[in-house]
Amino acid sequence: MDAPVVDAEGTAEITYGPPIAMLAEITHRCPLSCPYCSNPLELTKRDGELPTEIWVDVFRQAAELGVLQMHLSGGEPASRRDLEDLVTACRDHDLYSNLITSGIGLTEKRLTGLKERGLDHVQLSLQGVDAEMADLIGGYKGGYSRKMDVAGWTTSLDLPLTLNAVMHEKNIDRLPETIDLAVRMGARRLEVATVQFHGWAVKNRAALMPTREQAKLAGQRVAEARERLKGVLVIDYVPADHHADYPKPCMGGWGSTGLNIVPDGRVMPCHAAHTIPHLVFENVRDKPLADIWWKSEAFNAYRGFEWMQEPCRSCPRKARDFGGCRCQAMAIAGDAAATDPVCIKSPLHAQLQEAAEADAMSDGTLTFRTMPV
Ligand code: SF4
Ligand code: SF4
Numbered sequence: 291m292d293a294p295v296v297d298a299e300g301t302a303e304i305t306y307g308p309p310i311a312m313l314a315e316i317t318h319r320c321p322l323s324c325p326y327c328s329n330p331l332e333l334t335k336r337d338g339e340l341p342t343e344i345w346v347d348v349f350r351q352a353a354e355l356g357v358l359q360m361h362l363s364g365g366e367p368a369s370r371r372d373l374e375d376l377v378t379a380c381r382d383h384d385l386y387s388n389l390i391t392s393g394i395g396l397t398e399k400r401l402t403g404l405k406e407r408g409l410d411h412v413q414l415s416l417q418g419v420d421a422e423m424a425d426l427i428g429g430y431k432g433g434y435s436r437k438m439d440v441a442g443w444t445t446s447l448d449l450p451l452t453l454n455a456v457m458h459e460k461n462i463d464r465l466p467e468t469i470d471l472a473v474r475m476g477a478r479r480l481e482v483a484t485v486q487f488h489g490w491a492v493k494n495r496a497a498l499m500p501t502r503e504q505a506k507l508a509g510q511r512v513a514e515a516r517e518r519l520k521g522v523l524v525i526d527y528v529p530a531d532h533h534a535d536y537p538k539p540c541m542g543g544w545g546s547t548g549l550n551i552v553p554d555g556r557v558m559p560c561h562a563a564h565t566i567p568h569l570v571f572e573n574v575r576d577k578p579l580a581d582i583w584w585k586s587e588a589f590n591a592y593r594g595f596e597w598m599q600e601p602c603r604s605c606p607r608k609a610r611d612f613g614g615c616r617c618q619a620m621a622i623a624g625d626a627a628a629t630d631p632v633c634i635k636s637p638l639h640a641q642l643q644e645a646a647e648a649d650a651m652s653d654g655t656l657t658f659r660t661m662p663v
Pocket of ligand 2: 536537601602603605606607608609611612613614629630633634635636
């Protein structure tokens with residue numbers, strides 16, 4: 291699909307090439323129990339995970355396909371004893387490797403060894419700005435202290451550090467402290483990601499949904515901090531889409547720039563795509579990665595514009611946001627080809643916002659993620 295895909299009126303086009311980035315979810319195992327976890331309810335157990343040799347071969351195939359960045363994720367990727375071999379495979383195939391971690395399972399010696407094997411970047415999750423909040427949300431006593439250690443080892447090793455802070459009703463008011471902490475920890479980049487309701491997080495909508503006012507204030511605080519910290523800290527921001535008027539350009543367009551491989555080897559266009567029940571996701575155990583990217587039904591299902599319904603089909607924003615998130619359309623409209631209900635032009639927009647307000651006003655209790663054995 292090297293040629294541009296143009297809509298019927300010739301007014302919008304998208305060009306598809308090879309993927310740039312791959313998210314390798316090498317395990318679902320994780321010592322933390324975050325209530326906002328977007329991993330699916332049905333987790334892959336250890337004996338269902340791809341073995342080392344298949345991951346290594348998949349990394350080779352990814353590099354040949356054109357992938358430049360390999361995000362090693364989970365679950366907690368440090369839960370796998372072969373993480374070192376996987377980082378080595380990234381280096382062998384000139385893939386920029388990013389370790390997305392809670393920090394638990396890393397020691398100074400292990401991190402040093404990973405750097406020696408070619409690790410390029412560390413992305414550390416931050417569940418709170420102090421031990422009380424972080425250990426509560428992560429469901430792991432001592433997690434905050436270990437994170438501080440990991441951040442220190444990372445910067446001492448001259449590895450670039452990004453922090454990922456999921457913001458929700460319980461911590462969004464402490465965003466200024468989160469930003470200050472990121473600066474103190476020596477991070478180069480902070481991702482302020484308002485909670486997305488996929489996977490386990492759906493169970494915690496009432497406990498985690500921020501109010502409209504909280505979301506608006508967070509946006510203002512990010513804008514102010516971006517200005518103030520130019521040259522010190524880059525801040526990425528995922529706003530609270532349930533309180534927005536237009537959807538985000540989910541994945542930069544379905545099957546356009548990135549792909550995910552889940553622990554059992556199925557290949558998906560995004561992290562939550564398994565929630566679309568009629569799609570069949572092919573597995574790297576059975577098919578070459580390039581065939582899955584270019585030819586599989588699931589990857590081609592929502593590429594281009596032909597699949598769109600009104601109001602997206604004739605909308606001037608369609609090459610900007612691609613109609614929003616297919617998984618959110620599935621979850622709320624019951625149709626993955628519908629306009630994302632976040633959009634003000636969706637007939638479900640008012641209903642979505644009312645439900646978000648109701649959840650934001652209610653006091654749900656946190657349900658912590660449980661792990662497969
Ligand atoms: S969100 Fe929390 S529980 Fe889920 S994988 Fe990440 S660290 Fe583990
Ligand atoms: S109608 Fe569709 S394409 Fe237009 S802004 Fe809304 S989601 Fe985007």
